[in-house]
Amino acid sequence: xxxxxxxxxxxxxxxxLDRLHAxxxxxxxxxxEGLAMTRQAVTKHLAILEQANLVTTFKHGREKLHYLNxxxxxxxGERWIKKFERAKLVALSELKRQLEKRDE
Amino acid sequence: xxxxxxxxxxxxxxxxLDRLHAxxxxxxxxxxEGLAMTRQAVTKHLAILEQANLVTTFKHGREKLHYLNxxxxxxxGERWIKKFERAKLVALSELKRQLEKRDE
DNA sequence: TTGACATGCAACCATTTAGTTGCCTATTGT
DNA sequence: ACAATAGGCAACTAAATGGTTGCATGTCAA
Numbered sequence: 001x002x003x004x005x006x007x008x009x010x011x012x013x014x015x016x017l018d019r020l021h022a023x024x025x026x027x028x029x030x031x032x033e034g035l036a037m038t039r040q041a042v043t044k045h046l047a048i049l050e051q052a053n054l055v056t057t058f059k060h061g062r063e064k065l066h067y068l069n070x071x072x073x074x075x076x077g078e079r080w081i082k083k084f085e086r087a088k089l090v091a092l093s094e095l096k097r098q099l100e101k102r103d104e
Numbered sequence: 105x106x107x108x109x110x111x112x113x114x115x116x117x118x119x120x121l122d123r124l125h126a127x128x129x130x131x132x133x134x135x136x137e138g139l140a141m142t143r144q145a146v147t148k149h150l151a152i153l154e155q156a157n158l159v160t161t162f163k164h165g166r167e168k169l170h171y172l173n174x175x176x177x178x179x180x181g182e183r184w185i186k187k188f189e190r191a192k193l194v195a196l197s198e199l200k201r202q203l204e205k206r207d208e
Numbered sequence: 209t210t211g212a213c214a215t216g217c218a219a220c221c222a223t224t225t226a227g228t229t230g231c232c233t234a235t236t237g238t
Numbered sequence: 239a240c241a242a243t244a245g246g247c248a249a250c251t252a253a254a255t256g257g258t259t260g261c262a263t264g265t266c267a268a
Contacts, residue, residue: 002115009113010226011106021191028245041227043246062235062244070188077185084174087125114256132215145257147216166214166265 001079004072007052012037013045017054020068027063105183108176111156116141117149121158124172131167 007013012035019031032042046066049055056067111117116139123135136146150170153159160171 005109005118006113009110012226014109017188021188024191029243037226038228039245040229040247044226059245064245068188068191070192073185073188074192077181081177081181081185084121084125084172084177087128087172088174088178116256133213141256142258143215144217144259148256163215168215 001075003048003052004054004076007048007054008073010045010048012041013049016042016045016049017068020055020066024067025065027065031066105179107152107156108158108180111152111158112177114149114152116145117153120146120149120153121172124159124170128171129169131169135170 016031020026028039028043028046031046032039035042046055046057050057053072054069056069058065058067120135124130132143132147132150135150136143139146150159150161154161157176158173160173162169162171
C-alpha cells in the first residue's frame with residue numbers, strides 16, 4: 001500500500017498511467033514519445049509503477065509491453081477513501097460547530 | 105491535485121490523517137503523543153497536509169486545533185479512481201488476449 | 209507577574225529521488 | 239551476417255525530503 005501511494009505521488013508517473021489508460025499495452029519507446037525525459041528516466045518510473053503492481057509487463061520479442069493494472073488504485077478507494085466518506089458527510093456541520101465554539 | 109498525492113505519499117502523514125479520523129480536532133501536542141518523532145517534524149507534516157487542504161486548523165487560545173478535511177480524498181475517488189474502474193473490468197480479458205497474442 | 213505550557217521559526221544534516229550520461233546486450237529485418 | 243532497433247545496467251549529480259537541534263513568541267494559571 002505504501003508503494004502504491006509513493007508511486008502515485010509523482011506527476012510523471014500518473015501521466016504514464018493516463019497514457020496506458022488511453023491505450024493499453026504500449027512499449028517503452030511508445031511511452032517515451034513526446035515526453036521531456038530520457039528513455040532511462042521513463043524506465044525508472046515504469047519500474048516503480050511495476051513494483052507497486054500498478055503496471056504489469058510482458059516481453060514480446062525485443063519489445064516490452066506495458067499494461068495498466070487498476071486493481072491497487074481500486075483498493076485505495078476500497079480501503080482508504082471509504083474510511084473518510086462518512087467524515088465528509090459530517091465535515092461541514094463539524095466545522096460549523098467549531099466556528100461557533102470559537103466565539104466562547 | 106499534485107499536492108494531495110504528494111501529501112498522501114508519506115506513511116507518517118497518512119497515520120496523522122488516521123488519528124484525526126479517529127478523533128477530530130486534536131491539538132499539535134495530542135497528535136505528537138506516542139510518535140517516534142519530534143514535535144517539529146509533526147508540525148512540518150501537518151503543514152504539508154494543510155497546504156494540500158487535507159487538514160484545516162483553528163487557533164483557540166494558545167492551542168491549534170486540527171480538523172480532517174476528507175474532500176480532497178473524495179475527489180481522488182471521483183476524478184481519478186473512477187477513470188480506471190472500467191479498465192479494471194476488462195483487465196483480465198485484455199491480459200488473456202495478450203498472452204495469446206504472444207504466441208503468434 | 210512570572211513560570212509553565214503550546215506553538216512557531218530557522219538553520220542544519222542525511223537520505224532519497226528524479227534525472228542525466230555512457231555503455232552493454234539482445235532481437236529483428238534485409 | 240550485420241546494421242538498426244529495443245531495451246538494460248551502472249555511476250553520477252542536483253534537488254527535494256524528512257528529520258534534527260536551538261531558540262523565540264504568545265498565552266494561561268497561580
